[in-house]
Amino acid sequence: xxxxxxxxxxxxxxxxxxxxxxxxxxxxxxxxxxxxxxxxxxxxxxxxxxxxxxxxxxxxxxxxxxxxxxxxxxxxxxxxxxxxxxxxxxxxxxxxxxxxxxxxxxxxxxxxxxxxxxxxxxxxxxxxxxxxxxxxxxxxxxxxxxxxxxxxxxxxxxxxxxxxxxxxxxxx
Amino acid sequence: xxxxxxxxxxxxxxxxxxxxxxxxxxxxxxxxxxxxxxxxxxxxxxxxxxxxxxxxxxxxxxxxxxxxxxxxxxxxxxxxxxxxxxxxxxxxxxxxxxxxxxxxxxxxxxxxxxxxxxxxxxxxxxxxxxxxxxxxxxxxxxxxxxxxxxxxxxxxxxxxxxxxxxxxxxxxxxxxxxxxxxxxxxxxxxxxxxxxxxxxxxxxxxxxxxxxxxxxxxxxxxxxxxxxxxxxxxxxxxxxxxxxxxxxxxxxxxxxxxxxxxxxxxxxxxxxxxxxxxxxxxxxxxxxxxxxxxxxxxxxxxxxxxxxxxxxxxxxxxxxxxxxxxxxxxxxxxxx
Numbered sequence: 206x207x208x209x210x211x212x213x214x215x216x217x218x219x220x221x222x223x224x225x226x227x228x229x230x231x232x233x234x235x236x237x238x239x240x241x242x243x244x245x246x247x248x249x250x251x252x253x254x255x256x257x258x259x260x261x262x263x264x265x266x267x268x269x270x271x272x273x274x275x276x277x278x279x280x281x282x283x284x285x286x287x288x289x290x291x292x293x294x295x296x297x298x299x300x301x302x303x304x305x306x307x308x309x310x311x312x313x314x315x316x317x318x319x320x321x322x323x324x325x326x327x328x329x330x331x332x333x334x335x336x337x338x339x340x341x342x343x344x345x346x347x348x349x350x351x352x353x354x355x356x357x358x359x360x361x362x363x364x365x366x367x368x369x370x371x372x373x374x375x376x377x
Numbered sequence: 378x379x380x381x382x383x384x385x386x387x388x389x390x391x392x393x394x395x396x397x398x399x400x401x402x403x404x405x406x407x408x409x410x411x412x413x414x415x416x417x418x419x420x421x422x423x424x425x426x427x428x429x430x431x432x433x434x435x436x437x438x439x440x441x442x443x444x445x446x447x448x449x450x451x452x453x454x455x456x457x458x459x460x461x462x463x464x465x466x467x468x469x470x471x472x473x474x475x476x477x478x479x480x481x482x483x484x485x486x487x488x489x490x491x492x493x494x495x496x497x498x499x500x501x502x503x504x505x506x507x508x509x510x511x512x513x514x515x516x517x518x519x520x521x522x523x524x525x526x527x528x529x530x531x532x533x534x535x536x537x538x539x540x541x542x543x544x545x546x547x548x549x550x551x552x553x554x555x556x557x558x559x560x561x562x563x564x565x566x567x568x569x570x571x572x573x574x575x576x577x578x579x580x581x582x583x584x585x586x587x588x589x590x591x592x593x594x595x596x597x598x599x600x601x602x603x604x605x606x607x608x609x610x611x612x613x614x615x616x617x618x619x620x621x622x623x624x625x626x627x628x629x630x631x632x633x634x635x636x637x638x639x640x641x642x643x644x645x646x647x648x649x650x651x652x653x654x655x656x657x658x659x660x661x662x663x664x665x666x667x668x669x670x671x672x673x674x675x676x677x678x679x680x681x682x683x684x685x686x687x688x689x690x691x692x693x694x695x696x697x698x699x700x701x702x703x704x705x706x707x708x709x710x711x712x713x
Contacts (some may be wrong), residue, residue, distance in 0.1 A: 212589050214554055221550050278592055308634040323637040324596050325551040
């Protein structure tokens, strides 16, 4: 069993989500996700395809999902490794998105109507939200301020940097 | 049973303004005393300062400030208190108010005089309404004159709620574990567990103090409340007020931020919705420290009654501003 203090509810839920993701697959094959190792269901890796018609197109982005022992009462954390250059991703790669925060938990003062974490969310729903966030950054809850400024003031340069970093990542 | 005001079959617009949830002047606290009946102790300097304010200063706070202050006390009182405590005599509650508001003391005496001898406290973590209700609901099944009938009726109702949740847009995968946990507890009233034992009051208390079990039940009740409100928007939309701003929320926003989210207090709308969808009769006694012209210390009882279930008593909760506990005619745990 895993060495972390995961409880039975969390483990059962994570296994159900994993089973569902592997049997049905993600919509349009937009991502894959699963535990890093069979011994620890509380650490997942996701591979996210860069959405079409965005500077991220053509890239595949690995992210680490870390689940708390009281999942799904509390949300998991998601970190792109290596980090992505994006207004809503911290320089260390951690994703800042409202759906990964419970209502009332407002690190960057999201608008109150935005989607929030609750136990009825899931890995799939969160990753789909992250994919649409890649396509449409939310400048009101910026995590990378320099990137926010660049996105706002010089969109072409922002897109160039993103594309370049994808090529570098692939050793091109 | 003391005189009760009319029961409400519709969301009570005429009642909401009377809800005393923001009135906390003179209120010593709503944290729990420990099992020995000692008053709760607060250690931080800020607490000491706030408690030493004379009532007039408390009165000058806005409703939002008093609400937040109350919330802070509740959340700071959380860590070492049980999720649900064993039954304690009303006298333990009275001791806490003796140095404070005499109105509260009179109301506690009034409750005692009318046979409400005990209180079962829940942790002030924002889930107290749902947790109190869940515990008292299962206990009422446990104490029903016909247990088999009570279990069957409860599970029939709960089974039908799964499709309601799916219609509300919740994935079965996302709620089935919470559902199973809740239903299994109820089944154990008449079906022995692996150790061959039926659920007893003390086992129920033990289960409800395990966060995994307790919170699973709370989550299911929250989803159920939300699904019911979503399924019947016409009845609820005019009453979906944001407790912080007092403004109307849209349905989706209200359900997500005020119902489904853990730690968010329940107000009348949630109580009405849950009592209807769970088909459970809920009576709430308001220990609010408000002077009553007709009778000194009288406590108002609000009834949220929807079902006529023979052999089942309504679940009786005790409301103090910002908090729910369970009210009981017994003053200690039954011997088994």
